[in-house]
Amino acid sequence: MDGEDNWRGIFALYEFNREESVTIRRQREKRAKLKQEIRIKARSIPDAVAARLDQCDDRDKQVEILVFVFMPNHVHLLVRQLKPDGVRVFVSRFCKGYAQYFNARYERMGALFQGRFEAKYVGDNDYLKTLFVYIHTNPVSIISPGWKEKGVEDAAKAKRFLGKYRWSSYLDYLGQNNFPSITNRTFFNKIFKEPETMKEFVDSRIGYKAIYR
Numbered sequence: 629m630d631g632e633d634n635w636r637g638i639f640a641l642y643e644f645n646r647e648e649s650v651t652i653r654r655q656r657e658k659r660a661k662l663k664q665e666i667r668i669k670a671r672s673i674p675d676a677v678a679a680r681l682d683q684c685d686d687r688d689k690q691v692e693i694l695v696f697v698f699m700p701n702h703v704h705l706l707v708r709q710l711k712p713d714g715v716r717v718f719v720s721r722f723c724k725g726y727a728q729y730f731n732a733r734y735e736r737m738g739a740l741f742q743g744r745f746e747a748k749y750v751g752d753n754d755y756l757k758t759l760f761v762y763i764h765t766n767p768v769s770i771i772s773p774g775w776k777e778k779g780v781e782d783a784a785k786a787k788r789f790l791g792k793y794r795w796s797s798y799l800d801y802l803g804q805n806n807f808p809s810i811t812n813r814t815f816f817n818k819i820f821k822e823p824e825t826m827k828e829f830v831d832s833r834i835g836y837k838a839i840y841r
Contacts, residue, residue, distance in 0.1 A: 629734070633730065633733075634698055634794075634795045636726065636729050637698050637703070637726060637795075638795075638807055638810065640722050640725055640726050640729075641693060641696065641722065641810050642809060642810055644718060644721040644722045644725055645687060645689050645690055645691060645693065645718055646687040646688055646689060646690070647687075647688040647689075647690070647711075648688075649721075685809065689710055689711075689714075690709075690710060690711050690714035690715070690717050690718040691707040691708060691709055691710055691711075691714050691715055691718050692707060692708040692710060692812045693705060693706075693707050693797075693810055693811050693812065694706045694707060694708060694797075694811060694812060694813070694815060694816065695759070695760055695763045695764065695796075695797050695811065695816075696763070696796060696797050696810065696811065697763050697764065697766050697767065697795065697796035697797070697798075698795035698796065699766055699767065699769070699770070700770065704762075704763045704766060705719070706750070706756075706759050706760070706763060708812075708815075715747060719745050719747075723740070723741050723745065726740065727739065727740035727741065753819065756816075756819075757819065757829070760816060760830075761829065761830055761833045763796070764790070764796060764797070764798040764801075764830055765790065765830060765833060765834060766796075767789065767790060767793045767795075767796065768780065768786045768789065768790065768834060770789075771785070771786065771789050772786060775834075780834060783834050786834050787831050787834060790830070790834075794806060797810065797811045797813075798830070800813060801813055801816065801817075801823065801826055802823045802826070802827060803823045
């Protein structure tokens, strides 16, 4: 519904990706305090802050999050399982935890997400690259509904929109340190070699009709 809901989702992706159960509020307060201490020591250098936070990451993770995007009414995740049944455990925790937050904030009851999550196994690099583009270009639908079937009227506008859309892993892949602690970008960085190559690959798909049918 707003930026606070998206921020809560970011914290949920990070904090629920661990072996033990946690309370988001306490973890958020703990991380804010740690970030403040690091900023003081690092003299407010953003890169140093991010690096020190990564060094303080003691999670026993269920999955590696490679790619993600938050849309107004759904979420896409590309993950690599690290623990047996790790995908189910992580997604279940994320969905339940986020639903509890959302219901409390908006004074509603019941399920938030429609049915069980859908999962597909990825078996080759070509499919992985297709998913990388599919997930990261999803936000184009916000400004150009149905673009995957009929194309976009203004490709330049769509590309600019993607370049400013905060609620995905795309900006981190472009080297902008948006939410660097959420994803492990090593695998795709090896595939694409350079951020510019990655951007060109994503941009080239905008405007192609029915590519994802």
